[in-house]
Amino acid sequence: MANPRKTSAARFAEYSALALLLPVSTFVGYAIGYYLDKAFGTSWLRILFLILGSVAGFVQLIRTIMRDSNEDDAG
Numbered sequence: 001m002a003n004p005r006k007t008s009a010a011r012f013a014e015y016s017a018l019a020l021l022l023p024v025s026t027f028v029g030y031a032i033g034y035y036l037d038k039a040f041g042t043s044w045l046r047i048l049f050l051i052l053g054s055v056a057g058f059v060q061l062i063r064t065i066m067r068d069s070n071e072d073d074a075g
Contacts, residue, residue, distance in 0.1 A: 006071075018064055022057040029053015 006014075033049030036042070 011068075014064070018061055021060055022054070025053045025057035025060070026050060027053070029056070 029049040029052050030046055032053075033046030036045045036049070
């Protein structure tokens with residue numbers, strides 16, 4: 001049985017969450033790196049985790065867009 005099509009309100013809510021996903025994942029990555037830098041006395045982990053957080057946000061954004069485009073093609 002195929003999934004029913006998403007309502008426009010459901011798509012709006014999903015894309016609103018995506019708008020917050022990228023900055024939040026970047027901030028969380030930076031925060032993790034910051035605290036690890038403090039714990040280990042380094043200065044490069046915050047940059048590494050900032051990049052990892054940004055990449056994680058983009059990956060999730062692309063996954064969601066690809067999933068929605070596949071649902072549109074099937075529907």
